[in-house]
Amino acid sequence: MENKFEIDVARIRDDARAHMDRGPVTKTYGADRERLIEVLNQVVATEIVCYLRYSQHAIAASGIDRAQVAAEFTEHAQQEMQHGLWAAERVSQLGGRPDFDPTTLKQRSHTEYVTTDETDLKRMLQENLIAERIVITTYQEMIRWIGESDPTTRRMLERILEEEEEHADDLSDLLGI
Incomplete structure (x- = not known):
């Protein structure tokens, strides 16, 4: 049995014109958009808190191994902020408002x-x-x-996850475990 791929381009064009105000969210979008926006704003908050914690630790660290540990914390902090910005951008693409409110980050x-x-x-x-480990x-x-x-959001989270696993590996190495 042959599985043919057919697509009604005229219908898709008409729908695209009729619903331009929805941006990238099309009729075929399958996720619970409102709930996903809430979850992604949790990602934004989580990544900002991680950025702040890593930054504070990088600046406050002292002792004989300070340079190596602080450099690792600084690198991780920069990546955490990038993760938060990716999640915020995705919230915006989905028609939501990225939540950077410092009073509710925690x-x-x-x-x-x-x-x-x-x-x-240590x-x-x-x-x-x-x-x-929590974010992983x-x-x-x-x-x-x-x-x-939502393949786009899934791929973004998979990319973030990959970097978070690298962070955990780096920290395990520094701890000698």
């Missing part, structure tokens, strides 16, 4: 903002590894939930 974030003694590099590494798990759950309903 409540929406999946990770915690933890400060430590400036000489306790605890800084541990707290950041815990946070990475939550992003895996989001990816499973999205499935095939």
Whole structure:
């Protein structure tokens, strides 16, 4: 049995013209858009909190291994901010409003903002590894939930997940575990 691919281009063109105000969200979009926007704003908050924690740890770190650890924290902080901006851009593409409200970041974030003694590099590494493990798990759950309903968001989260796994590996190496 032959499976032919056929497409009604005239209907698609008419629909595109009739619904220009919906931007990239077409009739064939399969996700719960409103819920996905909420979830992506949690990603925005989580990534900003991670950026802030890594940045604070990079600046506050002191001790003999400070340079190596601070450099790793700085690199991770930059990547976390980029992740947050990717999620915010996707919220906007889906017709939502990215939520950068600092008064609600902590409540929406999946990770915690933890400060430590400036000489306790091991605890800084541990707290950041815990946070990475949290986001790895939550992003895996989001990816499973999205499935095939929104391939663009799924691919973005998979890209973020890949970098978060690299962060966890880097931190594990620095901890010697």
